[in-house]
Amino acid sequence: MTGMGLYNSLNVYLFIGLALLACGILGVVYRRTLISMLISIELIMNGAGLNLVAFNRFVAPDNAYGMAFTLFIMGIAAAEAAIALAIIILILRRYRHVEGAKLKEMKD
Amino acid sequence: MIFADIIFVIIILITLGGALMTVLSGSIIYALMGLVTTMFGIAGLYIYLNAPFLAMMQILIYVGAISVLITFAIMLIGPLYKKPKEWSYPLKFILAAVVALFSFFVFAKVILKTQWTVLSKPFAISTKDIGRLLFDRLTFPFELISLVIVVAIIGAVMLSLYSRGEK
Numbered sequence: 001m002t003g004m005g006l007y008n009s010l011n012v013y014l015f016i017g018l019a020l021l022a023c024g025i026l027g028v029v030y031r032r033t034l035i036s037m038l039i040s041i042e043l044i045m046n047g048a049g050l051n052l053v054a055f056n057r058f059v060a061p062d063n064a065y066g067m068a069f070t071l072f073i074m075g076i077a078a079a080e081a082a083i084a085l086a087i088i089i090l091i092l093r094r095y096r097h098v099e100g101a102k103l104k105e106m107k108d
Numbered sequence: 109m110i111f112a113d114i115i116f117v118i119i120i121l122i123t124l125g126g127a128l129m130t131v132l133s134g135s136i137i138y139a140l141m142g143l144v145t146t147m148f149g150i151a152g153l154y155i156y157l158n159a160p161f162l163a164m165m166q167i168l169i170y171v172g173a174i175s176v177l178i179t180f181a182i183m184l185i186g187p188l189y190k191k192p193k194e195w196s197y198p199l200k201f202i203l204a205a206v207v208a209l210f211s212f213f214v215f216a217k218v219i220l221k222t223q224w225t226v227l228s229k230p231f232a233i234s235t236k237d238i239g240r241l242l243f244d245r246l247t248f249p250f251e252l253i254s255l256v257i258v259v260a261i262i263g264a265v266m267l268s269l270y271s272r273g274e275k
Binding site for chain 2: 005006007010011012013014015016018019020021022023024025026027029030031033035036038039040042043046049050053054056057058059060061062063064065067068070071072074075076077078079080081082083085086087088089090092093094098
């Protein structure tokens with residue numbers, strides 16, 4: 001009558017956050033352009049926020065610190081996206097490409 | 109109650125499908141569309157976690173602001189058909205998949221072995237409580253975040269202004 005109650009277990013949310021983390025790591029390692037890497041980093045940050053809210057809901061339901069911290073993560077992500085995109089535009093203006101593997105001037 | 113389960117599974121599938129589309133698609137703009145799909149799925153999960161304010165903030169900030177920012181960056185880097193495809197060579201994909209799966213299984217083991225002390229209390233945090241917490245106890249981090257955002261915006265403007273002369 002009450003169904004599976006799948007949305008009432010902590011592990012489901014933790015595994016979704018973990019899948020987002022794995023997808024983000026795969027994207028950061030594998031994608032070529034810098035913008036795709038930035039998008040993958042956004043995925044990782046979303047997984048972290050989902051984990052925080054899930055812990056707040058299930059482990060510490062008395063206060064709202066997890067939710068406040070997720071709001072902080074959103075603000076940090078916005079600032080990080082602005083700075084990273086400015087740097088990507090600079091790289092494009094200087095080198096005429098945005099590929100991460102070709103940026104090896106300091107390595108040579 | 110079974111109806112809520114069905115919708116929850118659909119939301120999970122939307123989230124994971126969007127994440128896979130973000131990672132595996134061939135062009136950047138499809139990856140961005142996958143990111144937007146994932147954001148909507150996570151907003152749905154926030155609603156299931158009794159956090160509707162965070163769901164709204166998720167849609168406003170991520171889907172509304174960051175996606176538009178990334179879209180403008182994609183438009184600024186020029187025509188996409190001249191760029192090489194994202195699918196480079198298969199060995200790199202295999203190695204990246206090994207890294208991702210390794211981290212996945214390590215953390216899955218950690219999650220399954222840890223005994224979380226799940227409290228079965230009802231969760232009744234309203235938006236008013238979040239606002240009280242933000243402006244009562246976390247006032248200093250809140251102001252610090254706003255300072256970080258202002259500095260980031262000024263830095264982005266400075267970066268794109270003062271590098272125009274050099275080539």
